[in-house]
Amino acid sequence: MKKHVALLLVFMLGLATLLTGCGGTTEQASEESDVIKIGIFEPMTGANAAGGEMEVEGIKLANELYPEVLGKKVELVIADNKSDKVEAANAATMLVDKEKVSAVIGSWGSSFSIAAGPIFKDAGIPAVGASCTNPLVTMGNEYYSRVCFIDSFQGTVMANYAYNELGAKRVAIIQEISSDYSVGLVKYFEEAFVGFTGSEDSIIGKASYNTGDQDFTAQLTNIKELNPDAIFAPGNYTEGALLVKQARELGIDVPFIATDTWEAPEFLEIGGESVEGAVFSTFFTTEVPITDESEKFLKAYREKYDKEPASVTALGYDAYLVILNAIEQSGSTDPAEINKFISQTKDFEGAAGMISLDPNGDAIKSAVIKEVKDGEFKYLTVVEPIQ
Amino acid sequence: MGSQVFLQHLANGISLGSLYALLAIGYTMVYGILRLINFAHGDIFMFGTYMAYYAITSFMLPWWLSFILAILLTVIFGVMVERSAYKPLRNSPRISVMISAIGASFLIENVAIVVFGGRPKTFPVPEMFAKVLSLGEVSIVSVTLYTPVITLLLLALLLYVVNKTKTGMAMRAVSKDYEAARLMGIDVNRIISFTFAMGSGLAAVGGIMWGMKYPTLLPLMGMMPGLKCFIAAVVGGIGDIRGAVLGGFILGLSEIMIIAFFPALTGYRDAIAFVLLIVILLVKPTGLMGQNLTEKV
Numbered sequence: 101m102k103k104h105v106a107l108l109l110v111f112m113l114g115l116a117t118l119l120t121g122c123g124g125t126t127e128q129a130s131e132e133s134d135v136i137k138i139g140i141f142e143p144m145t146g147a148n149a150a151g152g153e154m155e156v157e158g159i160k161l162a163n164e165l166y167p168e169v170l171g172k173k174v175e176l177v178i179a180d181n182k183s184d185k186v187e188a189a190n191a192a193t194m195l196v197d198k199e200k201v202s203a204v205i206g207s208w209g210s211s212f213s214i215a216a217g218p219i220f221k222d223a224g225i226p227a228v229g230a231s232c233t234n235p236l237v238t239m240g241n242e243y244y245s246r247v248c249f250i251d252s253f254q255g256t257v258m259a260n261y262a263y264n265e266l267g268a269k270r271v272a273i274i275q276e277i278s279s280d281y282s283v284g285l286v287k288y289f290e291e292a293f294v295g296f297t298g299s300e301d302s303i304i305g306k307a308s309y310n311t312g313d314q315d316f317t318a319q320l321t322n323i324k325e326l327n328p329d330a331i332f333a334p335g336n337y338t339e340g341a342l343l344v345k346q347a348r349e350l351g352i353d354v355p356f357i358a359t360d361t362w363e364a365p366e367f368l369e370i371g372g373e374s375v376e377g378a379v380f381s382t383f384f385t386t387e388v389p390i391t392d393e394s395e396k397f398l399k400a401y402r403e404k405y406d407k408e409p410a411s412v413t414a415l416g417y418d419a420y421l422v423i424l425n426a427i428e429q430s431g432s433t434d435p436a437e438i439n440k441f442i443s444q445t446k447d448f449e450g451a452a453g454m455i456s457l458d459p460n461g462d463a464i465k466s467a468v469i470k471e472v473k474d475g476e477f478k479y480l481t482v483v484e485p486i487q
Numbered sequence: 488m489g490s491q492v493f494l495q496h497l498a499n500g501i502s503l504g505s506l507y508a509l510l511a512i513g514y515t516m517v518y519g520i521l522r523l524i525n526f527a528h529g530d531i532f533m534f535g536t537y538m539a540y541y542a543i544t545s546f547m548l549p550w551w552l553s554f555i556l557a558i559l560l561t562v563i564f565g566v567m568v569e570r571s572a573y574k575p576l577r578n579s580p581r582i583s584v585m586i587s588a589i590g591a592s593f594l595i596e597n598v599a600i601v602v603f604g605g606r607p608k609t610f611p612v613p614e615m616f617a618k619v620l621s622l623g624e625v626s627i628v629s630v631t632l633y634t635p636v637i638t639l640l641l642l643a644l645l646l647y648v649v650n651k652t653k654t655g656m657a658m659r660a661v662s663k664d665y666e667a668a669r670l671m672g673i674d675v676n677r678i679i680s681f682t683f684a685m686g687s688g689l690a691a692v693g694g695i696m697w698g699m700k701y702p703t704l705l706p707l708m709g710m711m712p713g714l715k716c717f718i719a720a721v722v723g724g725i726g727d728i729r730g731a732v733l734g735g736f737i738l739g740l741s742e743i744m745i746i747a748f749f750p751a752l753t754g755y756r757d758a759i760a761f762v763l764l765i766v767i768l769l770v771k772p773t774g775l776m777g778q779n780l781t782e783k784v
Contacts (some may be wrong), residue, residue, distance in 0.1 A: 122657030141746070147705065153606065228749040279755045308753040311712065314701035317499035318746035319753065325492055338607050338703050345702075349619050351626045370703055 135175045135322045136433055138423060139195035141206035141216060141227070146183025147312060147338050151208035152413060155230050156302045158409065158416030159205055161400055166420075169427045181207055185215045191218035193277040196223035202433050203228065203426075203442075205419045208334075208412060209361075210234030210251075210281040221361075227438035230415035230422055231360060231383065234284045238461040245442050245461035247450060248374040248383055249485065251281070255288025256485045257381050257467045258332065266355055268329035270304045274319060275345065276335035277308035285334040285359055295448040304328055304349055309343075316343045317350065324352050334359040341370035354381065363410055368475055378472045383411040384452035385468045385479040386398065393421070397451035411468070412450065417448035491624035496747045497740075502631035504739025505638040506700065509693035510716035511723065511731035512645065513686035517727035518683045520662045522581060526588040527568055528690055529713020530595040533706065534696045535561035535691030536610065537603055543611045550613040560613050560692040565687025566680050568595070572674065592713075599706035610698035617699075630699045638698065641689065642732050649728065654681060662726070711757065718764045724777025733775060738763065 107184050138160055142152035149441045163176055168222040172356065175210045177199045188207070195201050195221060200247055207213050210232040229246035230236055233254055236255035238244045262268045271293060276282035290303055305326045307319035320343070322332065333343055333356055344356050358380040367375060386408050401409045425448060426441035427433065448455040455463050469480045510532055517525040520775060538560045542553030572591040576584045616630040651656040657678050660668040669675050698711070719738045723730030738760055746753050767774060 113588065139534065145600050146707065147607065149605040308758055309748055310754060312704065313756065315499075315503055315743075317503075318496060318743045319496045319750070321492060322747060322750065325489075338705075342701060342703060349626065366607050366609070366703075370607070372609075450724075454520050476616065 111202075133171050134171075136169060136422070136427065137175050137177050137199055137201040138224075139199060139201035139204040139206075140176055140178045141181060141188075141191060141195060141204050142178070142208055143179065143183040144180040144214065147336055148183040148209050150337065150366045151231075151361065152180075152183075152206075153418035154364065154410045154413045155206065155208050158230070158397075158413035158418075159197075159406065159420050161397070161404060161413075162417040162420035162424075164404075165396070165400060166424055169424050170431065170433070172433075174424070177201055179404070181212045183212075185211055188212035188215040189219060191217040196220065196225050201225065202435055203423045203438055205230060205423065207232060209279075210237050210284070211279055213237045213244070214280055218242050220244065223435075223438070225435045226423070226426075226442050228419040230313065230419040231412040232281075233360065234281050235460075235462075236280065236284070242443070242461070243439055245422075245445075245457055246453070247415055247422055247455050247463050249465045249467060250462050251285045251359075252288045253485060254381050254467060255285045255290075256292040257469070258357055258359060259289050259296060260483070261290035261379065261381070261469060262330050262332065262357055263293060266330050266357070268355075269294045269297060270327075270329050271303055272305040272307070272323045272326055272328035272331045272384075273303060274307045274323070274331060274333040274335075274355075276311055276339060279335060281361070282335045286332070289334075293387055297373060309339065311339065313339060314342055316346050316385045318353055320347050320350050320352060324350055328354055330355045332357050335361065337362050337364040337367040338370065341375060344371055344378060345374040349417065360411065363412070363470065363477060365410075368472065368477075371472075375410075375472050378475075379469060379480070381467045381469050381483070383465070383468060384414045385411070385470065385482075387479045388482070390453045391449045391451070393449045394451045394453075414450075414452040418452055418455060421450055422448060422455060426442070489624075498625055498631065500740035500743035501635055501736065502627070502671060502700065502739075504695050504736035505635040505737050506693060506735075507712070507716050507719045508638050508732040508735025509634075509641070509696065510712060511719040512642070512728055513689045513693075513732040514717050514720040515723070515725055515728055516645075516682055516686045516689075518720070519728075520658060520679060521573070521584075523573065523584050524588065524717065525593040525683075525686070526585070526713070527572070529687065529709030529711075529716070530592050530599070531565050531568065531663050531687050531709070532690040532694040532697070532712065533599065533704075533709035534564055534595065535687075535694035536704055536708070537599070537608075538691070539695045539698060540610055540704055541640055544560060544635075550611075558688050561691035561694075562684045562688045564615055565683050565690070569680060569683040579736045587651055592596045593761075596707055596710070600760045603704075603706055603778055605685045605706065610702035611705055612699045620718055628700070632694065634696045634700070637692065638732065641692065642728065645685070645728055651660060654678070661671055688733075692751060715757075721774055722763055722767045724774025726775070727776045730774055732774035737775075745784045 128471045143149055144152050144429050181188040181191040181193045205228055213229050213232040214236050221241050227244050231248050233251045235250045273286055275286045356378045360382040362380045363382050426438050430437040430441045445457045453465050464485050470477045471480050513528050535557055539553050542548050542556050572587045601780035618629040620627055657673045661678050719734035720731045723734030742759055
């Protein structure tokens with residue numbers, strides 16, 4: 101009996117190494133010269149796995165539609181950053197040192213991109229973020245670009261929404277204190293909201309939680325006492341859904357507003373009826389295809405997955421196209437050359453709108469506001485960028 | 488801060504504390520018998536939650552049947568872990584068993600990522616546990632009310648088994664002196680398996696209650712609660728079942744109260760448990776209810 105159990109466990113261990121091994125290495129070994137490797141740097145496991153998976157769906161779809169550049173096959177190499185800042189550095193090192201990729205796409209979650217930024221910079225490998233919106237990702241790093249807007253814009257959009265659309269005068273904030281993304285957004289939101297109301301006292305309370313926390317009752321009980329008009333709570337969808345759920349259970353019935361990270365199917369599943377009415381800003385909506393590329397993307401995605409794509413899926417798709425375009429224009433596989441052409445991207449037609457990168461490597465784009473209604477994400481409005 | 492708000496915080500703290508207590512009992516029982524810290528306990532807890540999830544969602548069983556099935560499967564799983572990872576090392580130095588326990592924990596976590604998937608799953612909470620009850624200004628979810636009751640019932644049951652039954656007597660004998668117990672004709676392996684079965688069953692109950700309170704399932708969900716409940720067991724006096732329950736409540740309440748009254752310390756939430764551990768080890772190393780043991784020479 102003992103032996104059998106031990107054997108079974110050994111077998112499971114072997115299976116585990118085999119399966120996880122596949123994720124880290126290339127799917128097929130080919131000649132160096134006729135493939136171009138593009139690294140995918142995303143959370144595939146852990147609390148942010150759904151975000152990573154949605155972006156990878158888009159990247160893979162783009163790879164299927166555009167499998168070649170300069171007559172060479174493009175090979176995708178996935179490195180899992182495990183939703184963890186320390187693991188992020190390991191995954192990035194693996195991509196540049198072991199896999200010797202020409203460019204990198206990712207990551208969902210600005211914290212991981214910030215952690216990996218110096219590694220890509222030192223190696224001189226261009227990285228294109230799909231949905232990492234924190235300004236620090238690209239700041240001071242000429243090798244990091246992104247195909248989405250940044251949080252100073254997103255924070256302002258939501259402050260504007262709270263003040264003008266919800267008519268909120270007193271707002272409470274709940275931030276994910278260990279996430280650079282959330283803390284950054286809170287700062288921009290606060291600045292903008294105080295600007296609208298003209299009073300420092302309009303932010304009536306601020307509470308924090310850690311990534312991975314599951315119990316928010318203490319923070320919420322304190323916030324309930326303050327009686328705010330609305331609550332701004334940017335952060336992960338897992339924590340966000342539990343947060344809203346517990347708030348409703350504690351009898352807090354004011355609107356919750358947040359940002360792009362809440363757009364994940366898990367948010368709806370975990371939150372259930374509690375998250376009805378939650379409003380957040382994001383990048384893209386399937387209701388209003390912006391470009392011809394959007395049509396192409398939507399058609400291919402619906403055919404392949406038989407569902408509606410998330411915003412970040414479109415951005416993953418776009419990040420791949422931007423890199424491919426740069427490789428084609430540079431006519432070379434040299435990372436430095438590719439990077440030069442990535443940063444020159446201007447009026448490039450992506451699935452989630454036209455992409456023009458500013459000197460920091462950030463895309464200037466409009467934001468979309470969505471609401472949870474009848475268990476789905478519903479498009480509310482578009483907010484144009486501030487030029 | 489009004490008294491209503493304080494009562495709400497108290498309710499929140501008790502509900503979190505009773506979850507910690509459920510898990511801490513499992514730690515303490517295994518330690519009491521084997522002098523082994525079962526690092527895989529948190530992962531057995533995770534396993535129990537997933538089993539209940541699959542029983543409800545995939546096999547469409549009624550919730551009570553799913554829970555019983557999940558507890559049974561977890562018991563089998565826990566005993567399997569003991570048979571494969573700890574039993575072969577019965578006569579090895581204690582440190583080897585501990586390393587084996589850490590290994591078992593990592594193995595279970597990583598296999599779970601492969602088998603269950605890395606994306607969070609949502610625990611289907613039965614209606615009767617999801618009702619929101621309002622008592623004046625204090626509102627609680629019904630599961631919050633059930634958990635402490637279940638914890639205390641299980642505590643009473645355990646105390647009965649350990650103190651009043653023959654198996655319990657054998658357990659106490661094994662924990663006092665392993666060799667002598669064997670010489671007295673006690674089937675030590677059977678007793679140890681029984682202890683693991685009970686500990687795993689408790690972990691499963693804890694996991695199910697946890698899943699109903701915080702309905703996100705992740706393969707690594709057992710890690711932090713596992714560590715914290717180990718601390719709860721140490722604080723209460725490891726090896727003492729009542730101590731584990733007490734430690735769990737202390738930990739849950741102090742976490743909630745510190746966040747409630749010192750919001751600036753929220754970022755250190757997980758550190759609170761470890762600070763508590765250090766303080767207890769400095770002030771009363773045997774824990775609140777632990778007895779002083781003279782080392783055998």
